[in-house]
Amino acid sequence: MIQVFRRYLRHISGPMIGVGAVVYFAYHTVEGDRGVRAWLRLNGEIAEAQLQLDKIATERAEMEHRVSLLRPDHLDQDMLEERARIMLNMSREGDVVVFDRRR
Structure with a gap:
């Protein structure tokens, strides 16, 4: 047996x-640490970081455009007046002020 x-x-x-x-x-x-689930999680993190990068790049491009309008060689009068009003907190007589609560 x-x-x-x-x-x-x-x-x-x-x-x-x-x-x-x-x-x-x-x-x-x-x-495992380098398994399929970890790979999927890392791909999700990469996609999220890419979205954040795209958002920041868009904001940066918008800021660079606004700054370029204030350069001495190409000064935009409307942009200069807007910045002066914001910095001095003043307006002209007869202007209508609209408050933007988003900022």
């Missing part, structure tokens, strides 16, 4: 070790 059990164990031990190795590597392929 013991010999039959040892023979059965000898025949099944190799495949069981192989199945165990496959299960181990399959688990770590999905759940």
